[in-house]
Amino acid sequence: xxxxxxxxxxxxxxxxxxxxxxxxxxxxxxxxxxxxxxxxxxxxxxxxxxxxxxxxxxxxxxxxxxxxxxxxxxxxxxxxxxxxxxxxxxxxxxxxxxx
Numbered sequence: 001x002x003x004x005x006x007x008x009x010x011x012x013x014x015x016x017x018x019x020x021x022x023x024x025x026x027x028x029x030x031x032x033x034x035x036x037x038x039x040x041x042x043x044x045x046x047x048x049x050x051x052x053x054x055x056x057x058x059x060x061x062x063x064x065x066x067x068x069x070x071x072x073x074x075x076x077x078x079x080x081x082x083x084x085x086x087x088x089x090x091x092x093x094x095x096x097x098x099x
Contacts, residue, residue, distance in 0.1 A: 004044040010070035018095035021088040028080040030092040034071040046077035
């Protein structure tokens with residue numbers, strides 16, 4: 001298991017918290033708790049060793065395509081593909097925006 005901690009500038013504010021996905025069978029769980037911080041703090045626990053560059057690239061792409069919210073995002077990954085990871089992250093942000 002690898003522990004990865006990343007931080008990215010936040011350009012929007014959300015007010016809620018949300019959970020998306022389930023760990024197991026090649027999926028991941030994402031838990032987001034919004035705050036007024038101007039940074040998105042990401043803590044990832046993954047079963048895929050040496051994957052920090054992949055995660056950093058995913059969040060760089062998300063930041064380029066839209067805006068990242070301020071808060072704490074905890075991810076428990078069990079080998080999800082980048083596409084599934086992106087969907088779960090976008091789902092948790094969307095759910096928190098509706099909270």
